[in-house]
Amino acid sequence: MTPTDEDALRVLIRQAVARQLGPDGSARSVDVSNAPQAHASHYRYALPETDGPCLIEPAVRCNHCGYCQSHGH
Numbered sequence: 493m494t495p496t497d498e499d500a501l502r503v504l505i506r507q508a509v510a511r512q513l514g515p516d517g518s519a520r521s522v523d524v525s526n527a528p529q530a531h532a533s534h535y536r537y538a539l540p541e542t543d544g545p546c547l548i549e550p551a552v553r554c555n556h557c558g559y560c561q562s563h564g565h
Contacts, residue, residue, distance in 0.1 A: 536561040 513519060539547070539561050546552045547560040 533563045 536558055541556065542554050544554060546554045
């Protein structure tokens with residue numbers, strides 16, 4: 493990525509962040525009263541954290557993706 497591309501990307505990111513923040517730079521409040529209820533597939537099981545092998549793919553080191561703690565959806 494060229495410096496010009498990086499600068500343009502930084503401007504776009506700053507603009508996107510600014511749209512999500514309030515005028516004083518604090519996070520906007522969001523009304524979640526009409527938000528859908530969480531689906532069971534989004535719940536995560538309380539499995540012990542590990543820095544060892546992945547429970548799903550033991551040949552790979554755990555990267556804490558959470559796939560083994562959910563239904564994988």
